[in-house]
Amino acid sequence: DSGVTQTPKHLITATGQRVTLRCSPRSGDLSVYWYQQSLDQGLQFLIQYYNGEERAKGNILERFSAQQFPDLHSELNLSSLELGDSALYFCASSLGIVRRTGELFFGEGSRLTVL
């Protein structure tokens, strides 16, 4: 158990709909990262937040948005869903200060299926 909690574990929805994925980082971790893993693209970095502020953006679509709340949990919002958005969405957390260990702790993922 990594200590990172993601909900829901599974989600089935229709094209055009909007969903919200939730992530609770490990206790004490200030950074939250979102990754998307689809069958044909591998693990893709989407976005990172540190202590409530956006810090880095990767290959995140404009239809997607995220935020990190004062209690440090994060939500990833996916809107106008398309079939190609079907994927595993992982959240990871880290302490987020200068350090050499560089260890990310991943949750078990949310599997989104768009029909």
Add this chain to the structure above:
Amino acid sequence: DAKTTQPPSMDCAEGRAANLPCNHSTISGNEYVYWYRQIHSQGPQYIIHGLKNNETNEMASLIITEDRKSSTLILPHATLRDTAVYYCIAHTTWGLAGNQFYFGTGTSLTVIP
């Protein structure tokens, strides 16, 4: 981050050592080498990391060549539970915000009974 190159797949007999190579010929002096693995559809799991010295922990050993252009992850006694995709990442740890790792395609290791 420096580009890393790994073989797409490898097999290893159960109980034998699994040696997973990684090439990172353009690695810079302040980039660490990290290894993660992902067991089927689970979240990736940290294994080990190093800068230039060889490292060992309870999971694996990491051997980095003197010129730092390549490294090898060694699982000393592979078990069926080690079947997974192994990712080698070269990355600089700096700044307040932590790390944004970019995962490649990794090596799919199959441990054979």
